[in-house]
Amino acid sequence: MTATRVLVLNSGSSSVKYQLLDMRGGARLAVGLVERIGEETSRLVHTPLLGDAGGKRERTAPIADHAAALKAVAEELAADGLGLDSPRLAAIGHRVVHGGLRFTEPTVIDEEVLAEVERLVPLAPLHNPANITGIRTAQALRPDLPQVAVFDTAFHTTMPESAARYAIDTETADRHLIRRYGFHGTSHAYVARETARLLGKDPEDVNVIVLHLGNGASASAVAGGRCVDTSMGLTPLEGLVMGTRSGDIDPAVTFHLMRVAGMSTDDIDVLLNKKSGLVGLCGDNDMREIRRRIDAGDERAQLAFDIYIHRLKKYIGAYYAVLGRVDAIAFTAGVGENAAPVREAAVSGLEELGLALDSGLNAERSDGARLVSTPYARVAVAVVPTDEELEIARQTFALVSENALG
Ligand SMILES: Nc1ncnc2c1ncn2[C@@H]1O[C@H](COP(=O)(O)OP(=O)(O)O)[C@@H](O)[C@H]1O
Numbered sequence: 277m278t279a280t281r282v283l284v285l286n287s288g289s290s291s292v293k294y295q296l297l298d299m300r301g302g303a304r305l306a307v308g309l310v311e312r313i314g315e316e317t318s319r320l321v322h323t324p325l326l327g328d329a330g331g332k333r334e335r336t337a338p339i340a341d342h343a344a345a346l347k348a349v350a351e352e353l354a355a356d357g358l359g360l361d362s363p364r365l366a367a368i369g370h371r372v373v374h375g376g377l378r379f380t381e382p383t384v385i386d387e388e389v390l391a392e393v394e395r396l397v398p399l400a401p402l403h404n405p406a407n408i409t410g411i412r413t414a415q416a417l418r419p420d421l422p423q424v425a426v427f428d429t430a431f432h433t434t435m436p437e438s439a440a441r442y443a444i445d446t447e448t449a450d451r452h453l454i455r456r457y458g459f460h461g462t463s464h465a466y467v468a469r470e471t472a473r474l475l476g477k478d479p480e481d482v483n484v485i486v487l488h489l490g491n492g493a494s495a496s497a498v499a500g501g502r503c504v505d506t507s508m509g510l511t512p513l514e515g516l517v518m519g520t521r522s523g524d525i526d527p528a529v530t531f532h533l534m535r536v537a538g539m540s541t542d543d544i545d546v547l548l549n550k551k552s553g554l555v556g557l558c559g560d561n562d563m564r565e566i567r568r569r570i571d572a573g574d575e576r577a578q579l580a581f582d583i584y585i586h587r588l589k590k591y592i593g594a595y596y597a598v599l600g601r602v603d604a605i606a607f608t609a610g611v612g613e614n615a616a617p618v619r620e621a622a623v624s625g626l627e628e629l630g631l632a633l634d635s636g637l638n639a640e641r642s643d644g645a646r647l648v649s650t651p652y653a654r655v656a657v658a659v660v661p662t663d664e665e666l667e668i669a670r671q672t673f674a675l676v677s678e679n680a681l682g
Pocket residue numbers: 288489490491492519561562563564609610611614615
């Protein structure tokens with residue numbers, strides 16, 4: 277029996293998203309999500325997609341940590357005859373958020389690779405530890421199987437030094453590996469390519485601004501398929517306003533808080549990563565709830581929305597200037613794909629830049645990639661659903677197939 281299946285694990289700080297795919301044809305066999313890991317109300321939603329498999333199943337028992345989450349996922353898959361012991365499984369692909377400067381390609385994981393991912397934990401404290409637990413647990417379940425890491429940072433390693441370096445003392449920066457790495461790279465690469473396909477063009481001929489707006493959010497400028505700038509930096513804290521992260525602030529805010537408010541480094545880390553962004557501004561980080569509050573006349577929610585949009589607009593303008601010529605702006609991830617008012621507000625007033633939305637198309641709900649700009653607009657505006665899991669599965673399978681051929 278040939279092994280053509282790949283299990284993909286996207287372990288976040290408090291969640292695990294997973295998909296089992298058959299790479300002969302690319303069909304999804306099962307998808308799922310474990311949320312609120314470590315809280316009292318953890319939830320696992322598992323959807324088998326094979327022929328006559330039943331519908332969505334949900335469990336709400338507490339799940340203490342990522343290891344327990346993965347064991348629960350393995351049980352759900354086994355219940356559908358898709359257990360991790362299957363000889364059809366070719367590999368497990370893992371999203372790894374920080375790969376530093378070393379990992380520019382998908383990489384088969386061994387102890388040495390894991391040690392390097394561990395060394396990068398201080399640069400992605402919310403993400404890399406979860407990724408490592410996911411890998412270790414998967415290794416324990418199937419020690420014989422290749423495990424592949426696909427790095428969020430990899431796509432951004434093509435950024436020129438002028439975009440990747442901070443203007444700080446070079447020797448200090450080099451000694452401490454301080455530079456802009458960028459994240460969500462698998463999504464930016466996939467979406468830029470899908471946008472070119474939507475336009476009926478070769479990715480090499482297309483310049484795209486990709487706006488990945490999920491809980492974490494980042495923008496990137498992609499010229500002919502290569503990343504030339506992105507909004508996240510040393511860590512996933514820089515750039516856009518996010519669900520719980522501040523994005524860009526004056527770095528002096530941190531020493532001011534230390535000196536004046538007596539806050540510790542850890543206090544400030546928690547403040548900027550977990551208590552800022554939309555949640556810090558209005559108490560909610562879910563754009564759906566924020567829109568509901570705005571519709572009910574809530575001024576705090578309105579101001580949070582306005583700050584979010586203002587930052588987004590600044591990045592659209594900046595990347596327009598970086599690229600010189602823009603063929604498309606692509607909105608993706610939970611907010612980008614679903615929140616029509618965010619898209620509307622982000623491009624409003626930019627008609628001089630060639631941007632014009634068709635409000636009717638923009639407000640329509642649809643699952644696939646689509647254009648929402650008017651036909652005469654010089655710059656296309658697209659909604660392009662991201663699929664980090666599919667992209668990770670493809671890269672994982674390509675690598676293990678290549679290795680098997682020697
Ligand atoms: N229908 C919707 N309208 C507005 N926002 C939405 C909608 N659906 C999801 N979202 C937003 O998407 C966010 C999650 O996006 P996602 O890409 O799944 O993030 P992550 O991968 O970072 O967890 C939610 O916090 C919510 O704000």
